[in-house]
Amino acid sequence: MKLYTADRAPNPDRVKYFLSAKGKWDEIDKQEISIIEKQHRQPDYLAISPLGHVPALVLDDGTALTESRAICTYFESVYPDPNLMGRDAKERAVIEMWDRRVELTYLVAMAGWFRHSHPAMAELEVPQVADWAQSCQGKVEKAADFFADRLSNSEFVAGDRFTIADITLHVGFGFGRIVKFKPWESRPALAAWRERIAAVPGMS
Ligand SMILES: N[C@@H](CCC(=O)N[C@@H](CS)C(=O)NCC(=O)O)C(=O)O
Numbered sequence: 660m661k662l663y664t665a666d667r668a669p670n671p672d673r674v675k676y677f678l679s680a681k682g683k684w685d686e687i688d689k690q691e692i693s694i695i696e697k698q699h700r701q702p703d704y705l706a707i708s709p710l711g712h713v714p715a716l717v718l719d720d721g722t723a724l725t726e727s728r729a730i731c732t733y734f735e736s737v738y739p740d741p742n743l744m745g746r747d748a749k750e751r752a753v754i755e756m757w758d759r760r761v762e763l764t765y766l767v768a769m770a771g772w773f774r775h776s777h778p779a780m781a782e783l784e785v786p787q788v789a790d791w792a793q794s795c796q797g798k799v800e801k802a803a804d805f806f807a808d809r810l811s812n813s814e815f816v817a818g819d820r821f822t823i824a825d826i827t828l829h830v831g832f833g834f835g836r837i838v839k840f841k842p843w844e845s846r847p848a849l850a851a852w853r854e855r856i857a858a859v860p861g862m863s
Contacts, residue, residue, distance in 0.1 A: 662689045662730075663704070665713040669766060669834040670727040674714050676826045677731045679861030681738045695779070728758070731823055743823045750818075757817035757824040764802040765831040771795030773838055799835070803842035803849070811848035814855065821859050829856060 664671040678684040692698045708715040716724040735744045745751030774784040776792035816824035843849035
């Protein structure tokens with residue numbers, strides 16, 4: 660099994676923190692793919708990940724998995740402890756709901772803001788549309804308010820314990836630093852949540 664990953668990129672980071680929280684990150688055979696050097700657009704990598712996306716996980720039988728959440732689902736079965744995706748039908752559905760909310764409201768909009776505004780992305784994001792970056796910035800700010808509200812009433816994103824939904828939000832916050840967006844500085848519930856998850860093994 661080999662994990663194709665990219666240092667400090669949000670979707671690869673999602674898998675990295677997921678494995679770190681399970682204490683397995685150091686055990687996995689990995690290969691770094693440089694997005695800046697466009698290694699993800701070379702034919703050998705496209706044969707693994709036809710959309711040119713990182714991360715990708717190639718299993719021993721040659722099956723290639725992409726989509727960070729699908730890769731996490733695989734690792735959740737292989738390494739069940741600690742459970743990060745739910746133990747029964749209801750809990751799995753609730754955690755997936757919250758995780759998808761983070762992904763679709765925060766992470767996707769953050770990607771739009773960064774990719775359509777940052778000079779380093781000009782060659783990869785063609786065309787780069789400044790108005791879309793601005794629109795996405797507004798969506799990220801609204802999402803930050805939504806999760807601040809959630810986290811003033813809930814200890815963790817999906818409920819009373821740490822799950823993949825916290826990992827996805829944590830990755831979104833890390834991603835935001837690149838456009839200097841630190842929503843926890845003006846939203847105390849987010850600052851308090853960051854302190855709670857920093858105490859989780861594998862998250863600091
Ligand atoms: N939905 C995919 C998204 C993967 C993705 O967009 N990865 C980024 C890195 S964070 C990438 O490969 N970008 C390269 C590009 O779009 O050119 C997932 O969850 O894995």
